[in-house]
Each structure stands twice: as C-alpha cells, then as structure tokens.
Amino acid sequence: MSLAYSPSELHPDADINRFGNNPAQRFAQNLALVQTRIAEACARAGRAPGEVQLLPVTKTVPAAVLRHAFAAGIRDFGENKLQEARDKQAALSDLPIRWNVIGHLQTNKVKYLVRFASEFHALDSLRLAAELNRRLEALGRDLSVFIQVNTSGEDSKYGLPPEALPAFIERLADFPRLRPQGLMTLAILSGDPLRVRRCFALLRILRDAAQLRHPGITRLSMGMTSDFEIAIEEGADVVRVGQAIFGPRPRSAGAFWPGLDDV
Numbered sequence: 001m002s003l004a005y006s007p008s009e010l011h012p013d014a015d016i017n018r019f020g021n022n023p024a025q026r027f028a029q030n031l032a033l034v035q036t037r038i039a040e041a042c043a044r045a046g047r048a049p050g051e052v053q054l055l056p057v058t059k060t061v062p063a064a065v066l067r068h069a070f071a072a073g074i075r076d077f078g079e080n081k082l083q084e085a086r087d088k089q090a091a092l093s094d095l096p097i098r099w100n101v102i103g104h105l106q107t108n109k110v111k112y113l114v115r116f117a118s119e120f121h122a123l124d125s126l127r128l129a130a131e132l133n134r135r136l137e138a139l140g141r142d143l144s145v146f147i148q149v150n151t152s153g154e155d156s157k158y159g160l161p162p163e164a165l166p167a168f169i170e171r172l173a174d175f176p177r178l179r180p181q182g183l184m185t186l187a188i189l190s191g192d193p194l195r196v197r198r199c200f201a202l203l204r205i206l207r208d209a210a211q212l213r214h215p216g217i218t219r220l221s222m223g224m225t226s227d228f229e230i231a232i233e234e235g236a237d238v239v240r241v242g243q244a245i246f247g248p249r250p251r252s253a254g255a256f257w258p259g260l261d262d263v
C-alpha cells in the first residue's frame with residue numbers, strides 16, 4: 001500500500017492536513033454540496049427534498065476537528081467504533097452532540113454504548129439485543145435501533161441474512177427498551193451501479209414486508225459517500241456520509257492518529 005504522504009510529513013495540526021486552514025468553512029462548503037446532491041437525487045426520485053436525513057460520519061476524524069464540524073452546524077455524528085466514539089464523546093461532552101453508533105458492536109461493549117449513544121444502526125443478533133435491553137433497563141432509558149441486513153450476500157459484511165429478518169423482528173418484542181426504527185445495510189462495494197442498486201432495492205422490499213406486521217419499522221438507513229444518490233433513489237431515509245464531508249480517509253488511520261485501529 002502506498003500513501004500520498006508519509007506520517008512524518010504531516011503537519012502536527014491534523015486540521016491543516018485535511019481541511020486547509022479554515023476547516024469550519026470547508027465543512028460548510030462540503031456540507032452544502034452534499035445537501036445539494038441529496039436534493040437533486042430526491043428530485044430525480046420524485047421525493048420531497050428534506051425527506052432524507054444526512055448523518056455525517058466522523059470515524060477516524062479527530063475530536064478537535066469535530067468541534068469545527070459542530071461550529072459548521074453538524075449536531076449528529078456517526079461513529080463505527082465504540083472505543084473511538086467513547087473517547088470523542090468524553091472530549092466533547094461540553095457540546096450537545098447526538099452520537100450515532102453505526103458499526104458492528106461486540107456484546108462486551110454494550111455497557112459503554114448505552115451510556116451515551118442516541119441511536120444504534122447495526123443491530124444484528126438477539127444476543128446483542130438482549131444485552132442492550134438489559135443494560136438500558138438498568139439505566140431506565142430507551143434506544144433507537146436499526147436492524148442491519150446483509151443485502152449483498154458477501155461473507156465480509158455483517159448483518160442478518162434477509163430470510164432471517166421476519167423471525168428476528170418478531171423476537172424484538174421481548175426487548176421493550178429497544179425502539180426499532182427500520183433497517184440498515186451496506187451495499188456491495190462494486191463499480192457496477194446496478195449491483196449496488198439491487199442491494200438497496202432489496203432492503204426496501206424487506207422493509208415494506210416487515211412494516212405490514214410492524215408499523216414502527218419505517219426507515220431505511222442506507223447509502224454512503226460512494227452510493228448515497230442511488231440509495232436515495234431507492235428510498236433511503238438516512239444516508240451515512242463521511243468522506244464527501246470530511247475528506248478522504250487514510251487507508252490506515254492508525255498510522256496518522258495513534259490509538260485508532262485500521263479502518
């Protein structure tokens with residue numbers, strides 16, 4: 001793997017490296033551009049603009065940079081690693097931020113998540129649901145969750161196989177502290193937009209079927225930098241976008257910001 005620049009060449013202030021010397025302004029511009037693209041995709045799909053929620057994804061972006069993002073108007077942040085989310089939450093606890101955990105969660109990390117997360121987008125097992133419910137119960141709080149479905153059939157992807165979804169949703173009634181909002185997926189990583197679109201279309205079909213029995217299952221969390229417009233055309237309600245807002249991620253974030261795992 002070759003990187004465009006080596007860590008030793010990096011300016012000590014990560015803001016400068018990634019965002020020029022006026023990061024808040026850069027975010028405002030990037031954000032405006034993404035919002036425009038969302039509005040255009042909505043128009044193409046005959047959907048009302050504003051129907052789609054943008055969830056900015058800040059994994060590997062340092063807490064200091066999130067302050068600038070907050071200054072640019074961002075209030076919801078998506079993080080895919082619990083430890084990283086926790087550290088940033090601690091560093092930014094003076095700001096009224098909503099933390100959305102969007103990546104796979106190990107059961108032993110649940111006790112941390114329930115303390116600060118507003119939403120969890122990657123519910124993919126009953127064991128995890130039970131542990132979340134137990135810990136939430138102890139704190140007397142509820143949590144919005146999205147059920148992650150593997151729509152691409154790739155072994156590398158987390159999520160329930162589509163055929164397991166109906167029974168899974170039935171069982172969620174046992175966990176009253178969880179507020180299921182809808183379904184989440186990651187499309188196949190492919191240069192072929194048709195294959196990507198098929199993943200999103202499948203999630204919509206699964207949602208439509210689930211909603212007949214469970215009216216609360218309404219929202220689709222799908223689409224990221226490389227494919228959010230296709231996702232919107234297929235019915236996304238929440239798009240999780242990182243790099244289009246915060247700039248490209250180094251392939252190995254740990255090389256740049258010690259303490260972060262590879263992404």
Ligand SMILES: *Cc1c(COP(=O)(O)O)cnc(C)c1O
Nearest residue numbers: 057080102224225240241242243
């Ligand atoms: C990183 C991530 C995203 C955003 O990816 P970008 O390419 O930065 O837009 C969306 N969803 C999940 C689950 C992620 O981990």
